[in-house]
Amino acid sequence: xxxxxxxxxxxxxxxxxxxxxxxxxxxxxxxxxxxxxxxxxxxxxxxxxxxxxxxxxxxxxxxxxxxxxxxxxxxxxxxxxxxxxxxxxxxxxxxxxxxxxxxxxxxxxxxxxxxxxxxxxxxxxxxxxxxxxxxxxxxxxxxxxxxxxxxxxxxxxxxxxxxxxxxxxxxxxxxxxxxxxxxxxxxxxxxxxxxxxxxxxxxxxxxxxxxxxxxxxxxxxxxxxxxxxxxxxxxxxxxxxxxxxxxxxxxxxxxxxxxxxxxxxxxxxxxxxxxxxxxxxxxx
Amino acid sequence: xxxxxxxxxxxxxxxxxxxxxxxxxxxxxxxxxxxxxxxxxxxxxxxxxxxxxxxxxxxxxxxxxxxxxxxxxxxxxxxxxxxxxxxxxxxxxxxxxxxxxxxxxxxxxxxxxxxxxxxxxxxxxxxxxxxxxxxxxxxxxxxxxxxxxxxxxxxxxxxxxxxxxxxxxxxxxxxxxxxxxxxxxxxxxxxxxxxxxxxxxxxxxxxxxxxxxxxxxxxxxxxxxxxxxxxxxxxxxxxxxxxxxxxxxxxxxxxxxxxxxxxxxxxxxxxxxxxxxxxxxxxxxxxxxxxxxxxxxxxxxxxxxxxxxxxxxxxxxxxxxxxxxxxxxxxxxxxxxxxxxxxxxxxxxxxxxxxxxxxxxxxxxxxxxxxxxxxxxxxxxxxxxxxxxxxxxxxxxx
Numbered sequence: 001x002x003x004x005x006x007x008x009x010x011x012x013x014x015x016x017x018x019x020x021x022x023x024x025x026x027x028x029x030x031x032x033x034x035x036x037x038x039x040x041x042x043x044x045x046x047x048x049x050x051x052x053x054x055x056x057x058x059x060x061x062x063x064x065x066x067x068x069x070x071x072x073x074x075x076x077x078x079x080x081x082x083x084x085x086x087x088x089x090x091x092x093x094x095x096x097x098x099x100x101x102x103x104x105x106x107x108x109x110x111x112x113x114x115x116x117x118x119x120x121x122x123x124x125x126x127x128x129x130x131x132x133x134x135x136x137x138x139x140x141x142x143x144x145x146x147x148x149x150x151x152x153x154x155x156x157x158x159x160x161x162x163x164x165x166x167x168x169x170x171x172x173x174x175x176x177x178x179x180x181x182x183x184x185x186x187x188x189x190x191x192x193x194x195x196x197x198x199x200x201x202x203x204x205x206x207x208x209x210x211x212x213x214x215x216x217x218x219x220x221x222x223x224x225x226x227x228x229x230x231x232x233x234x235x236x237x238x239x240x241x242x243x244x245x246x247x248x249x250x251x252x253x254x255x256x257x258x259x260x261x262x263x264x265x266x267x268x269x270x271x272x273x274x275x276x277x278x279x280x281x282x283x284x
Numbered sequence: 285x286x287x288x289x290x291x292x293x294x295x296x297x298x299x300x301x302x303x304x305x306x307x308x309x310x311x312x313x314x315x316x317x318x319x320x321x322x323x324x325x326x327x328x329x330x331x332x333x334x335x336x337x338x339x340x341x342x343x344x345x346x347x348x349x350x351x352x353x354x355x356x357x358x359x360x361x362x363x364x365x366x367x368x369x370x371x372x373x374x375x376x377x378x379x380x381x382x383x384x385x386x387x388x389x390x391x392x393x394x395x396x397x398x399x400x401x402x403x404x405x406x407x408x409x410x411x412x413x414x415x416x417x418x419x420x421x422x423x424x425x426x427x428x429x430x431x432x433x434x435x436x437x438x439x440x441x442x443x444x445x446x447x448x449x450x451x452x453x454x455x456x457x458x459x460x461x462x463x464x465x466x467x468x469x470x471x472x473x474x475x476x477x478x479x480x481x482x483x484x485x486x487x488x489x490x491x492x493x494x495x496x497x498x499x500x501x502x503x504x505x506x507x508x509x510x511x512x513x514x515x516x517x518x519x520x521x522x523x524x525x526x527x528x529x530x531x532x533x534x535x536x537x538x539x540x541x542x543x544x545x546x547x548x549x550x551x552x553x554x555x556x557x558x559x560x561x562x563x564x565x566x567x568x569x570x571x572x573x574x575x576x577x578x579x580x581x582x583x584x585x586x587x588x589x590x591x592x593x594x595x596x597x598x599x600x601x602x603x604x605x606x607x608x609x610x611x612x613x614x615x616x617x618x619x620x621x622x623x624x625x626x627x628x629x630x631x632x633x634x635x636x637x638x639x640x641x642x643x644x645x646x647x648x649x650x651x652x653x654x655x656x657x658x659x660x661x662x663x664x665x666x667x668x669x670x671x672x673x674x675x676x677x678x679x680x681x682x
Contacts, residue, residue, distance in 0.1 A: 022323065023330045026316050030307060030331075037336060080487075083496075083503050174334035175301050181336040220532065223539065 006055060014043065014050035015193045023180035024051060030178065033119075033137055033159035035169075038182030041227020044162040048118035051158065058115045060157070062104035068125045070132030073105035074142050074151075096146050105133075106151055109140060114155040123163040130173035138176060185228065187214060197232055201239065208248040209235055216258060221267045226258040233257045289349050293332065296345040300332050307331050321350070466540030469671045473589070473678060474513040474546060486510050516549040517541070518584055518631070522594025523554040523567040526650070530639035533666060534593060537637075551584060557598045558620035559627065560609050571613075577623060581630050589678045590627060590634035593666065596657040597640070597650025603657070621656065628660050635674040636661035642670075 008024045010016040016024075024047075027034035036044045052059035062073055078099045085091040092098065102110065108117040122130060136142050140153040161177065163169065185193060187210060194206060213234070217225050226234075237254045247253060252268070259265050293300050308331045311317070317324040325346060333342045484507035491506040498504075519541055521527075521534060541550065553563035553575070562574035602608040602620060609616045628634060636657060640648055642665045648654065657663070664674040 019326050022316075022318065022326045026311060026327060026330050029314055029316055030311055032307070035334070080505070087503050169334075171299065171334075175303055177334065178330045179334045180330055181339065 008051055008054050011050040011054040013053075013196055014046055015189065015196055016047075016050065017185075017189065020047070020180055020182065023178060027178040028158055031156050033161050033177045035161045035163060035174070035177040035179045036182060037163050037179070039184055039225070039227060040164060041229045042182040042184060043228060044182060045118065045120055048116055048120075048160040048162075051160065052116040055116070055158075057158070058111070058113065059118060060104055060108045060111075060115050061118045061120060063120050064122050064124045064129070066124050066126075068129065070129055070136075071103075073103040073119075073133070074136065075103055075106050075144055076101045077146050100144060100147060102151075105136060106142070108157040109142075109151050109153045111157070112154060115157045117157040117159045119159065119161045121164060122161050123169065128170075131170050134172060134176065184217075190228070190231070193228060194232065194235060198235060198239070201235065204245055205238060205248070206235070208245055209238055212249050212252055213258070216252075216268060219268060219271055221271070222259070222264050223261055224259070224264060230258050230260075289345075292349050293342070293345050296341050298333065298338055298341055298345065304332050466537050466668070466671060469668060469675055470540055471546065472672065473515055473517070473675045475515050475679070484509050513546045513548060515547050516585075516588045517547050517551070517591065518580075518588045519550070519552045519591045519593065520559065520563065521552065521554045521567065522592075523556065523564070523569055526557070526595055526597055527639075530595065530666075533639050537593060537666065537671075549588075551580075551588070553580070555594075557594075557602050557610060558608070559623045560614070560616040560618070560620060561623075569611075571611075581626060586630060586632070588631055590631040591674070591678070592627075592634070592636045592661060594636070594638070595640050595648075595650070596636065596638055596654040596663070597648060598653050599650075600652055603653045621660075624657065624660050633678050634661060635677050636663045637666045637671065637674060638663055639666040641665060 006028050008016075008021060008028065010021060024034060036047060038044055048059060048061070051057075077096075078101065082091075082093060082096075082099045086093045105117070108115050137159065140156050142151050143149070144151065190210065191206065194201065194210075209231075213226065213231050216222070234254060234257045237257050238248065241253065243253050252258075252272075255265055255268065259268065290300060290305055308328060311327055311331060317327045328346070329339070329342055333339060486508050488506045488508040491508070492504065495504040495506055496502065519538075521538065523534075527534065538552070541552065553565065554567050554569055555563060556569045559577060561577055563577050563580055564570070564574045566573055599608075599610070602610055604619055604621055606617055606619055607615045608620055638645070638654070640654075645651060645654055645658070645663075662674070662677050664670040664677075
């Protein structure tokens with residue numbers, strides 16, 4: 001793939017697997033959005049940042065919430081403001097343009113330079129949301145009815161879309177994307193990731209902590225398994241506290257950093273004590 | 285074009301569209317497969333497969349189609365041409381400098397045969413002989429990026445046989461699933477209406493225009509209530525006894541239901557094997573911690589959707605006889621089946637979810653009672669697909 005100039009090779013602070021790197025480059029060359037799925041804490045959002053750093057391009061983030069509509073990303077026509085202005089005789093009401101505000105997608109479209117556009121957690125929005133963006137993502141253009149203006153891209157942005165799989169995405173949308181699933185990192189990959197964040201971490205501490213971490217992840221009774229970011233926080237806590245090494249596996253100090261739910265903490269304690277958990281129903 | 289692969293993928297249940305196939309062709313033309321079968325595998329998967337639930341199906345299809353990997357002459361010609369072409373234009377800065385690194389399967393195959401003839405003893409380590417470990421292109425447990433594995437377990441996933449490993453088996457949708465997937469299914473259980481109480485937060489454009497006009501052009505904003513889900517849900521869990529093995533699964537279902545905040549009302553009760561006079565408030569099914577089943581039938585209106593979760597397997601007497609309740613010290617005047625019928629009559633939109641696999645329903649221990657219950661309630665497997673089918677039933681009714 002050496003002949004393509006716009007090639008992503010990872011960045012200094014982000015460890016990228018070969019598969020993911022290939023997927024990114026496929027998406028860039030084919031000019032299609034890249035859909036990234038994976039467990040929370042596997043660095044989906046970080047990826048866009050790494051691409052923007054690696055390729056030296058500006059990053060535009062569109063955070064999706066449950067109330068976000070496709071139109072919000074294109075532009076907003078502030079009718080209420082215009083009506084109020086006309087009421088009180090403020091501003092130039094005849095100039096509709098000043099009441100049009102471009103959304104994140106619009107911003108990415110009008111940029112002179114190529115940008116990286118991150119549409120973060122697309123599955124949070126309504127089920128129909130991705131379908132409403134099909135045309136815009138395909139053609140990279142949209143029409144502003146109020147000003148009879150066409151917004152077109154000069155250079156297609158590199159579009160990264162993340163999803164936590166909370167909702168299934170429509171087929172028509174999926175067909176237009178390149179897809180990659182970020183699997184949870186294997187221990188050796190995880191070590192590499194940790195070293196990027198803490199280059200001078202104590203060897204023995206790391207080995208001990210990783211062992212306990214993966215043991216906890218294997219407990220199937222947990223409702224929310226700890227992810228990469230939890231591990232990083234935990235390592236930091238362990239390093240700062242200067243806890244003796246042998247205590248890590250024996251006591252799992254600062255477990256609250258790894259597990260965010262009280263029930264999970266109880267479950268781990270129970271499994272460690274008895275070797276199993278009888279918690280089948282955790283509601284009581 | 286090796287179109288047979290396309291049809292194989294579709295035959296395996298992957299919804300690959302013509303568009304995606306054309307995209308793959310374009311990608312291959314641009315040399316995105318990176319001159320290796322592993323690269324080709326990754327490219328195909330990224331372009332053609334859009335959910336991790338289908339990765340396993342894809343792996344199976346890929347392994348089947350490229351099964352003759354040890355005998356490269358069975359490779360589709362076109363694919364070979366692509367791979368071969370790309371070798372020549374490959375970036376010279378490739379990190380491997382050993383001549384063997386640039387070899388492809390055919391060449392490897394030839395050398396393997398040659399070397400097998402040469403080699404007379406067992407080897408471990410090193411970079412030439414066939415053996416274990418080391419960086420030779422042949423043998424197993426080694427570190428070469430594109431080698432041929434000769435027996436043994438692959439230590440590193442970069443052998444060409446990667447697809448055969450089926451490491452995404454756990455993601456298959458028809459397998460047992462986790463809470464989030466259940467939750468996803470429950471989101472489909474909704475019926476919207478704006479005739480509910482709640483704050484008025486949405487701007488009613490038409491009404492605003494009318495009222496502003498009536499108000500001689502002075503702006504009058506009118507807000508309306510957003511539409512909300514009106515579904516009420518009653519869930520009854522079989523707890524303890526024969527359900528113990530399915531505890532974790534039911535627990536996840538329970539969490540998915542209770543986390544789904546979009547229901548207008550949600551009631552959860554428990555029963556032991558079959559429903560009798562009482563519904564328990566906790567999964568421990570303790571005497572006294574209950575409500576009268578009659579009370580529930582009377583007070584929970586017909587618009588509730590009912591989900592029963594249980595294996596439906598029990599002693600026939602527990603279902604069919606008076607006094608069949610297996611709880612010592614409790615005698616029921618009405619047989620369990622009568623209670624089930626009452627629920628079915630009251631709640632037209634009801635389903636039974638069974639953690640036992642569908643294909644075992646006719647043979648499992650206790651299949652007699654399971655069969656009877658299946659006649660009363662539409663029964664579905666407790667899997668993502670089963671739950672989705674059940675929810676469709678709950679929405680559409682009979």
